[in-house]
Amino acid sequence: MRIYLDHNATTPVDPAVADAMMRALQDLFGNASSVHYYGQQAKAAIDDARSAVAALIGAEPSEIVFTSGGTEADNFAIRGVAEALEVTGRRHLITCGIEHEAVLNTFKALAKRGWRTTVLPLDSGGIVSPNALRDAMTDDTALVSVMHANNEIGTIQPIAELTAIAKARGALFHTDAVQSAGKIPVNARALGVDLLAISAHKFYGPKGIGALWAKRGVRLSPFLAGGKQERNRRAGTENVPGAIGMGVAAAQAASKMSGEATRLAALRDRLETGVLAAVPNTDVNGSRASRVPNTTNISFERIEAESLLIALDLEGVAVSTGSACSSGTLEPSHVLKAMGLSSHRAQNSIRFSLGASNTEQQIDHVISILPKIVTKLRSLSTVGTR
Ligand SMILES: Cc1ncc(COP(=O)(O)O)c(C=O)c1O
Numbered sequence: 001m002r003i004y005l006d007h008n009a010t011t012p013v014d015p016a017v018a019d020a021m022m023r024a025l026q027d028l029f030g031n032a033s034s035v036h037y038y039g040q041q042a043k044a045a046i047d048d049a050r051s052a053v054a055a056l057i058g059a060e061p062s063e064i065v066f067t068s069g070g071t072e073a074d075n076f077a078i079r080g081v082a083e084a085l086e087v088t089g090r091r092h093l094i095t096c097g098i099e100h101e102a103v104l105n106t107f108k109a110l111a112k113r114g115w116r117t118t119v120l121p122l123d124s125g126g127i128v129s130p131n132a133l134r135d136a137m138t139d140d141t142a143l144v145s146v147m148h149a150n151n152e153i154g155t156i157q158p159i160a161e162l163t164a165i166a167k168a169r170g171a172l173f174h175t176d177a178v179q180s181a182g183k184i185p186v187n188a189r190a191l192g193v194d195l196l197a198i199s200a201h202k203f204y205g206p207k208g209i210g211a212l213w214a215k216r217g218v219r220l221s222p223f224l225a226g227g228k229q230e231r232n233r234r235a236g237t238e239n240v241p242g243a244i245g246m247g248v249a250a251a252q253a254a255s256k257m258s259g260e261a262t263r264l265a266a267l268r269d270r271l272e273t274g275v276l277a278a279v280p281n282t283d284v285n286g287s288r289a290s291r292v293p294n295t296t297n298i299s300f301e302r303i304e305a306e307s308l309l310i311a312l313d314l315e316g317v318a319v320s321t322g323s324a325c326s327s328g329t330l331e332p333s334h335v336l337k338a339m340g341l342s343s344h345r346a347q348n349s350i351r352f353s354l355g356a357s358n359t360e361q362q363i364d365h366v367i368s369i370l371p372k373i374v375t376k377l378r379s380l381s382t383v384g385t386r
Pocket of ligand 1: 008009068069070071072074100102147149150151176178179199200201208209210
């Protein structure tokens with residue numbers, strides 16, 4: 001039995017998505033910017049996909065810019081606003097310590113080019129305090145970027161409250177909703193944000209396609225020079241099969257969301273309660289009150305998380321020690337460290353992220369094999385306690 005519990009890294013492509021993409025690869029080869037029949041067919045399919053993606057996040061289709069994924073959407077939002085607002089003298093940017101590298105490293109790059117950046121602290125549950133944001137805001141703050149749901153611990157930030165604070169000082173607000181879109185209701189307007197990034201491969205769509213939602217009227221400097229695609233916002237021949245796949249995935253996610261969220265939350269809670277009861281000296285990282293339904297991050301005292309990951313993989317269970325982008329390094333998770341957890345704890349934590357294929361039987365199997373594996377690893381371990 002192989003059990004995939006790493007859906008925050010990526011999800012398998014839904015069969016309906018694969019079918020639609022296969023048909024698009026065969027039949028819709030036209031360049032969506034071409035005037036003739038072939039181009040029109042491709043453009044009509046992209047327009048349908050744009051509407052489905054917009055519907056998933058409560059937006060207008062014209063506000064959706066297709067990108068190559070979440071990383072590009074985050075880069076575009078932050079760099080695009082920073083450059084567009086440079087002339088106004090607003091050269092301060094704010095983010096928080098648990099963001100994905102797509103945001104944190106964009107901030108670092110802009111800091112090197114002269115922008116002033118502030119990285120907000122988090123409480124021990126992994127939540128940004130509205131007061132911390134209020135204190136950090138200045139009259140030259142151009143943009144605040146705080147993620148909606150975190151990829152490692154699943155916590156959901158109080159975005160609507162944070163956007164109100166940013167708005168009061170005239171700053172724009174970007175949220176990375178890559179880990180929330182498709183899992184929980186996301187309504188860009190209700191959140192009060194100006195920009196929002198999503199990625200298809202996190203909700204059973206293909207890799208290499210995502211979208212940035214930019215509220216009508218928000219000025220963004222394009223960062224690719226080229227043609228006039230995507231209303232002059234993102235140059236490059238449109239990825240027709242990708243957009244179609246993302247559109248089908250968005251429609252499927254919207255229609256399955258409430259049932260799947262309830263089912264996954266019950267499975268996640270079963271896993272969490274089962275592991276905490278069966279394995280001594282374990283703890284959940286991050287606030288359990290406000291989380292996406294599919295994620296739990298558990299620390300196993302006196303265990304090297306990488307060893308546990310490998311031992312579980314040998315048993316056919318795929319989990320992760322944090323974000324896939326930084327795995328392979330033995331650096332403790334920057335997310336857990338930003339929440340104030342010790343290096344030990346940040347290095348003994350495993351993320352379980354559930355999804356469509358998971359069943360109660362699989363969860364019970366994982367709970368049943370963990371105690372033996374952990375006891376064995378602890379008996380070999382030289383790792384200290386928290
Ligand atoms: C929160 C978050 N933002 C951005 C990304 C990057 O998205 P993509 O893989 O589509 O570039 C990820 C992917 O892991 C993510 O989890």
